[in-house]
Amino acid sequence: MAQPIEARNISFEYETAAGPVLAVKDVSFSVGDAEFLCVLGPSGCGKTTILNMLAGFLTATRGEILIGSKPVTGQGQDRGVVFQDFAQLFPWRTARRNVEFGLEMRRVPEAERRDTALKFLQLVKLEKFADAYPHELSGGMQQRVAIARALAYNPGVLLMDEPFAALDAMTREEMQKLVTEVWQETRKTIVYVTHNVAEAVYLADQILVLAAHPGTVRAQLKLDLPRPRDPLSTEFVAMQREVLRHLTH
Numbered sequence: 001m002a003q004p005i006e007a008r009n010i011s012f013e014y015e016t017a018a019g020p021v022l023a024v025k026d027v028s029f030s031v032g033d034a035e036f037l038c039v040l041g042p043s044g045c046g047k048t049t050i051l052n053m054l055a056g057f058l059t060a061t062r063g064e065i066l067i068g069s070k071p072v073t074g075q076g077q078d079r080g081v082v083f084q085d086f087a088q089l090f091p092w093r094t095a096r097r098n099v100e101f102g103l104e105m106r107r108v109p110e111a112e113r114r115d116t117a118l119k120f121l122q123l124v125k126l127e128k129f130a131d132a133y134p135h136e137l138s139g140g141m142q143q144r145v146a147i148a149r150a151l152a153y154n155p156g157v158l159l160m161d162e163p164f165a166a167l168d169a170m171t172r173e174e175m176q177k178l179v180t181e182v183w184q185e186t187r188k189t190i191v192y193v194t195h196n197v198a199e200a201v202y203l204a205d206q207i208l209v210l211a212a213h214p215g216t217v218r219a220q221l222k223l224d225l226p227r228p229r230d231p232l233s234t235e236f237v238a239m240q241r242e243v244l245r246h247l248t249h
């Protein structure tokens with residue numbers, strides 16, 4: 001079951017040696033059930049901070065977040081998280097055993113764990129690499145394992161923080177296509193952080209455009225382009241221009 005998300009006037013202040021730093025100010029947005037939201041903005045505008053609040057790793061200094069109409073009070077298995085860092089997998093576990101991790105925590109029996117893990121590895125096209133260790137996989141493959149792991153315990157919401165930012169452009173395009181397929185197959189509510197306009201226009205139903213210092217909402221834009229989207233089409237380019245206009249004004 002996917003779940004809707006609502007953020008109501010959330011702010012976040014970091015405590016630093018030099019005093020408090022207001023990173024996110026009065027941000028509100030909503031994401032419908034099984035919708036794909038991209039959070040877009042320049043470096044330092046608070047994207048990761050917002051994602052960490054959604055994940056429950058950070059608690060909003062003000063405001064509240066509702067997931068499936070329940071307030072977020074901490075981490076939970078209703079949300080799967082994928083980070084930018086390739087080193088998020090357990091290096092001592094194979095791809096399959098990485099995907100099984102959350103299921104082990106839930107004490108799912110071994111045979112069922114194995115089947116579920118293989119199913120999700122297949123979804124991210126890595127079934128042939130089930131027994132490989134992270135260091136034997138490319139960056140893109142490791143990120144696909146991380147996605148499979150986040151999906152394996154069937155959360156309603158998938159949170160992704162620039163998962164493909166460190167990949168080369170060609171691999172990144174392949175990964176974007178794969179994420180669209182995975183989303184269409186699993187119908188999760190997705191919040192995907194990026195600073196790349198073309199990526200947001202390729203992926204999103206809605207784009208939350210942020211301004212920096214402190215992070216505030218510039219616009220929440222709806223995209224009606226049919227999928228699969230063609231980055232070379234006139235509509236795509238026009239939408240990119242529109243998003244850029246909001247980003248830079």
Ligand SMILES: Nc1ncnc2c1ncn2[C@@H]1O[C@H](COP(=O)(O)OP(=O)(O)OP(=O)(O)O)[C@@H](O)[C@H]1O
Nearest residue numbers: 014016021023042043044045046047048049050195
């Ligand atoms: N641990 C921290 N302590 C103090 N200030 C922080 C901390 N983490 C982030 N900040 C500040 O909060 C602001 C938002 O940071 P955040 O990491 O959320 O931005 P971002 O949009 O994810 O940036 P990037 O695109 O570079 O990943 C930044 O201006 C940064 O200075």
Ligand SMILES: [Mg+2]
Nearest residue numbers: 047048049161
């Ligand atoms: Mg970030």
